[in-house]
Amino acid sequence: xxxxxxxxxLVRNSTSIIEMIGxxxxxxxxxxDHSALCPFHNEKTPSxxxxxxxxxxxxxxxxxxxxxFKFVMLMENLNFxxxxxxxxxxxxxxxxxxxxxxxxxxxxxxxxxxxxAIGRQYFLDCLTDxxxxxxxxxxxxxxxxxxxxxxRFAIGYAPAGNQLLSWLKKKKVPLVDAVACGLLxxxxxxxxRDRFRQRVMFPIQDLSGHTIAFGGRILGEGQPKYxxxxxxxxxxxxLNLFALDKARDTIRKTDVAIIxxxxxxxxxxxxxxFTNTVASLGTSxxxxxxxxxxxxxxxxxxxxxxxxxxxxxxxxSIDLFLEEGFRVNVVGLDEGYDPDSFIREFxxxxxxxxxxxxxxxxxxxxxxxxxxxxxxxxxxxxxxxxSQILPYLLKIPDRIERSEYVSRVAAKLEIDEQLIREQMxxxxxxxxxxxxxxxxxxxxxxxxEKHLVAALADPEWTEFVVARIKPELLEGLSTAPIFEKVxxxxxxxxxxxxxxxxxxxxxxxxxDLLDTIAMRAPQPPISEDLILGSIRALEARRIExxxxxxxxxxxxxxxxxxxxxxxxxxVKEKEELRRRQNLA
Numbered sequence: 002x003x004x005x006x007x008x009x010x011l012v013r014n015s016t017s018i019i020e021m022i023g024x025x026x027x028x029x030x031x032x033x034d035h036s037a038l039c040p041f042h043n044e045k046t047p048s049x050x051x052x053x054x055x056x057x058x059x060x061x062x063x064x065x066x067x068x069x070f071k072f073v074m075l076m077e078n079l080n081f082x083x084x085x086x087x088x089x090x091x092x093x094x095x096x097x098x099x100x101x102x103x104x105x106x107x108x109x110x111x112x113x114x115x116x117x118a119i120g121r122q123y124f125l126d127c128l129t130d131x132x133x134x135x136x137x138x139x140x141x142x143x144x145x146x147x148x149x150x151x152x153r154f155a156i157g158y159a160p161a162g163n164q165l166l167s168w169l170k171k172k173k174v175p176l177v178d179a180v181a182c183g184l185l186x187x188x189x190x191x192x193x194r195d196r197f198r199q200r201v202m203f204p205i206q207d208l209s210g211h212t213i214a215f216g217g218r219i220l221g222e223g224q225p226k227y228x229x230x231x232x233x234x235x236x237x238x239x240l241n242l243f244a245l246d247k248a249r250d251t252i253r254k255t256d257v258a259i260i261x262x263x264x265x266x267x268x269x270x271x272x273x274x275f276t277n278t279v280a281s282l283g284t285s286x287x288x289x290x291x292x293x294x295x296x297x298x299x300x301x302x303x304x305x306x307x308x309x310x311x312x313x314x315x316x317x318s319i320d321l322f323l324e325e326g327f328r329v330n331v332v333g334l335d336e337g338y339d340p341d342s343f344i345r346e347f348x349x350x351x352x353x354x355x356x357x358x359x360x361x362x363x364x365x366x367x368x369x370x371x372x373x374x375x376x377x378x379x380x381x382x383x384x385x386x387x388s389q390i391l392p393y394l395l396k397i398p399d400r401i402e403r404s405e406y407v408s409r410v411a412a413k414l415e416i417d418e419q420l421i422r423e424q425m426x427x428x429x430x431x432x433x434x435x436x437x438x439x440x441x442x443x444x445x446x447x448x449x450e451k452h453l454v455a456a457l458a459d460p461e462w463t464e465f466v467v468a469r470i471k472p473e474l475l476e477g478l479s480t481a482p483i484f485e486k487v488x489x490x491x492x493x494x495x496x497x498x499x500x501x502x503x504x505x506x507x508x509x510x511x512x513d514l515l516d517t518i519a520m521r522a523p524q525p526p527i528s529e530d531l532i533l534g535s536i537r538a539l540e541a542r543r544i545e546x547x548x549x550x551x552x553x554x555x556x557x558x559x560x561x562x563x564x565x566x567x568x569x570x571x572v573k574e575k576e577e578l579r580r581r582q583n584l585a
Contacts, residue, residue, distance in 0.1 A: 003082070004082070004085055004097070005097075008097055009070075009085065011094065012085060012088055012089045012092065012094055013056065013068060013069060013070070013500065015092050015094060016069050016088055016091075016092055017053065018051060018052075018053060018056050018057070018058065018068070018069045018072070019035055019051055019053045021069050021072065021073070021088070021091075022035075022037075022051050022058060022069075022072055023035075025040060025072075025076055026038065026040050026049070028051060029047070031050075033052070033053075033054060034050050034051060034052045034053070034520070035050070035051045035052075035053075036049060036050050036051075037049045037051070039060040039062055039063060039065070040076065041060060041063050041065045041075060041250075041253045041254070042060070042062055042063040042253045042254040042255075042256060043254050044062050048060055048061040048062035049061075049062070050520050052519070052520060054459075054460065055458055055459075055460075055499050055519055055520075056068055056069065056499075056500060057499060057500075057503070057516065057519065057520070058071075058072055059516045059517065059519075059520040061517065061520075062256070063253050063254075063256055063297075063298070064297075064298070064299065064513055065253065066512075066513070066516040066520075067503065067516075068500055068503065069088060070084045070085055070088060071084075073087050073088055078208075078209070078210075079209070080208075080209050109234070110234060110235065112178065113178065113181060113182040113233070113234060113235050114211050114212075114213070114235065116174065116178055116179060116182050116184065117182050117184070117211070117212040117213060117214075117235065118211075118212060119172070119174070120165070120179075120182075120184045120212075120215070121155055121157065121202075121204050121212045121215075123157075123165060123168060124157025124158055124159055124202040124204075124215075125155060125157040126157075127157060127158045127159065127160050127164075128151075128156065128157045128158040133158065133160045133164075134158050136220055137158035137201055137220060140201060140220055141156065141201065144265060144269075144341075144345075145269065145272075145345045146268065146269070146272065147272060149272075150268060150271065150272040153247070153271070154203065154204070154244075154247075154268055154271075155204045155212075156201060156202065156203060156204075156268075157201075157202040157204075158200070158201055158202060159195065159197035159198060159199065159200045159202050159217060160198070160199065161198050161199040162195070162198065163193075163194050163195045164195065165184065165185070165195045165197075166185060166193055166194060166195050169184070169185070176193050179193075180193065181233060181234065182233055182234075182235060183196060183214060183215070183230035183231050183233050183236065184196060196228075196230070197215060197217040197228060199219060199220050199221075199223075200217030200218055200219050200220065200228065201217065201218045201220065202215050202216070202217050203215065203216040203217070203218070203243070203264045203268070205229075205230070205236065205241060205243055205282070206246045207241065207246065208245065208246050208249070209246075210246055211235075213233075213235040213236045213241070214229065214230035214233070214235065214236035214241075215229070215230050216228070216229045216230070216243070216264050216282075217229075218264065218265070227263070227264070229282065238282050238287075239287035239288075239289045239290060240289050240290070240293065241282060241290070241293075242279045242280065242281065242282065242290055242293060242294065243264065243267055243279060243280035243281075243282050244267050244268070244271065244278065244279050244280060245279050245293070245294070247271065247276065248271075248276055248277050248278060248279050249297050251276040251277040252277045252279075252294075252297040252298050253297050253298070255277050255298075256298050256300055257277060257298055257300040257301065257302060258277055258278075258279060258294055258297065258298050258300070258301045258302070259275060259277055259278040259279070259301075259302050259304060259332075259340075259356070260278075260279060260280075260281060260286070260294075260301055260302070260303045260304065260305075260318065261278060261279075261280050261281070261304050261305070261339075261340050262280060262281060262305050262339070263280060263339070263341070264280060265341040266280065266304075266339050266340040266341045267279060267280035267340075268341075269340065269341040269344055269345065270340055270341075270344060270352070273344050273348075273349045273352070274349060275349075275352070275353075275356075278340075279294070281318070285317045285318060286317070286318045286321055287321075288321055288324075288325075291318075291321045291322055291324075291325050291327070292325060295325055295326075295327070299325075299326060299327050299328060300327065300328045301322060301327055301328075301329055301330070302329075302330045302331070302332050302356055302359050303318055303319065303322075303329060303330070303331050303332070303362075304331075304332040304334065304340050305318075316366060316369070319331070319362045319365075319366065319393070320392070320393070320396070322362075323362070323393065323396040323397070324396060329361075329362040330359035330360060330361055330362065330365075331359060331360050331361075331362055331365040332355050332356055332359040332360075333355070333359070333360060333365075334355065340352065343355075362393070363390070363393055363394070363397075363406050363409075363410070364409070366389075366390060366393055367386070367390055367409075367410060367413060370385075370386045370389040370390055371386055371413075374386060377414075378414070378415060383414050383415075383416055386414060387410075387414065387416075387420075387421060387424060388424075390410060391421075391424060391425060391428050392428075394406060394407060394410070394421070394425060395425060395428065407421050407422060407425075446478075446479045446480060446514065446518075447478075447538070447539075447542065448535075448538075449534075449535035449536075449538035449539050449542070450478055450479065450480040450535075450539070451518050452527070452531055452532065452535040453466055453470065453480070453532065453535050453536070453539075454480055454483060454514075454515065454518040454519070455518050455519065455521070455527060456527045456531075456532050456535075457483075457484075457487065457497075457499075457502075458499045458515070458518070458519035459527060460498065461527075462527050462532065463497055463498065464497075465529070465532060466532055467487060467491070467497055469532070469533070469536055470484060470487070470536065472484075472488060473543065474536070474539045474540060474543055476543065476546070477546055478539075479514065480511075480514065480518075482506065482511040483502060483506065483511055483514065483515050486502050486505040486506060487502070489505065490502070490505070499515065499519055502515060503515065503516075
C-alpha cells in the first residue's frame, strides 16, 4: 500500500504522540516533554523522551527514535504501511480508496511471498518425513540442534532430485513464478529443476517475518557447501541480515550485536542464549547491512573464522563499521574453531568469556598486520605496519580516542608517536595540497551547531534560522547533512519541519544527531541573540578553517618549491584571511 504525503500528514497531525506512546508505557511530564523507561531496552533510569511539540520520540540509551509511525512499527513489529493503517484505524481516519486495492507491484510481491511460504512448508514437511528426512535429521542431531531451535528457525530439508518441481506441478503452481522467487532454476528455456537438492534449508526472513530467500547446506561432500537463493524481487543480499528478525529485540536491550559468518554459527549461539547474533549472508558485510544494523545498536562484536578468508572479512567489516560510527570489538577463537563448534565443545560460559574479553578492533588489526611481517620490529616492518594501520586510525571519529590509540600503536611498534601523527597528516592531506584534513580538523558538533539545529527543530524558530543560515557556512560541519536537506526542501517549496527532515535523512549518524539535539533543551533557551551569535560563530569558524587549510598548503608547497609563484599567492591569501579573522 502507498500513501501520499497529504494523507500521512493528516494521520500524523490527528494523532497525539503522547497519547499513543502513553498507551504502551507510563509517561511522566518533565517540562514541555515527557519521559519514561524505554520499552526497547532494559534500563533503571529513564532515558526515553517524547515531545508533543515536535511529534517525535528519542531514547538516549539505545538510540531508537522517530515519529508516531516509527514507534508503532517498533512496538508492533509492523512495516511502514501497516503501521500507518494501524494508527489511522485507531484514530478513525478512513483509508484513501486508492489504498484499498493493492497496485500491481504489491500484488506480485504478495504472490511471491505466498510461494516462498509454500516452499518453506514443503521443506519442513520433507525434514519430518520418515523416509525423506532421516539423513537430514541425523545430520542436525550431530550438529547439536535441538527441536526448539529447529522450529524457531523453521529449518527444513530439500531432498535430492526434482521432487519440489513435481510437487509444484501437482499444486498447479506457475513454474515461471517459482523461478522468479528462487525456488526453481531454469538452466534452459522451459527446462525447470529444483534449485536446492539434498540440502538442509535455512529460511531467510525479512523484519516482518516473511520468508524471502533460503540458504542450503549440502549433506555430505559436494560443492558448493552452501547455496543461497539468487537475488529476486523479494531478496537483496546486501539489504538483509540472517536472523535479524529474531535478534533485534535482544540487540536493542543489550545494545550490542554479535556478527558471524554462517548459518550454524548464528543458529547455535541462539540456542545457547546468545540471541543478539546475526549472520552476514556472505563472506563480508555490505554498507547497507551495516546501516541496517545501525538502527538497533552502535556496538558490535565481530566473530569470523580465524582462517585467512575470515580474518580478511573481519577487517573489511571493521572498515565499514568505522565509517558508520560503530564501536567494534573482535572475538578471537582458537585455530580450527568457529562459534558453532566452539560453543558445542566448550559451552556457553566459555563463549561468554571470549565475548567479554574480545579485542578492540585496532588492537586486533595491529596484531594481524604485525604477524604478516617477517620482522615486525625492523625499520621496514614498522613502516609497513604503520601504513596498514593508518586508514583505521584516521576513521576513529573521537579525537581523544584516536589520540589514545596512536599512543598504543607507537608503544607497541617502539617508535615516536609524533612520527605516526605526522604520517596521519600527510595521508589525510592527499591528493591535493588544499584538501580538507579531516583527521585533524575537529569533527565534533560545536555548541553553535547544536543551538541552530535545536532552533531549526522548534516550529517557533524554524523560519528565523532558515532565513539566515548560508550554504557556505556548512563546510566541515557534522550537522551539514541536516542543513543540506533544509536547502533541498526550500528548492522544492516544501514545509521545513523535523518530520520533513527526518524523512529525507537516511538512518545513521545525521538522523540520530538531529533527534538527539531536537530532544535536548538548549541552554540558554533559544532567542534571536542566541541564533545570531551562533551564526557569527560559524562564520568565524569558516575563516579559521580556511586559514588552517591555507597554512597546511603553504607548508607543503615550501617543502616542494620555496620560490614558487603559487606559494607567494597563497601567503597573500593567508594574510587576507588573518585580517578577516581579526575583524570577525
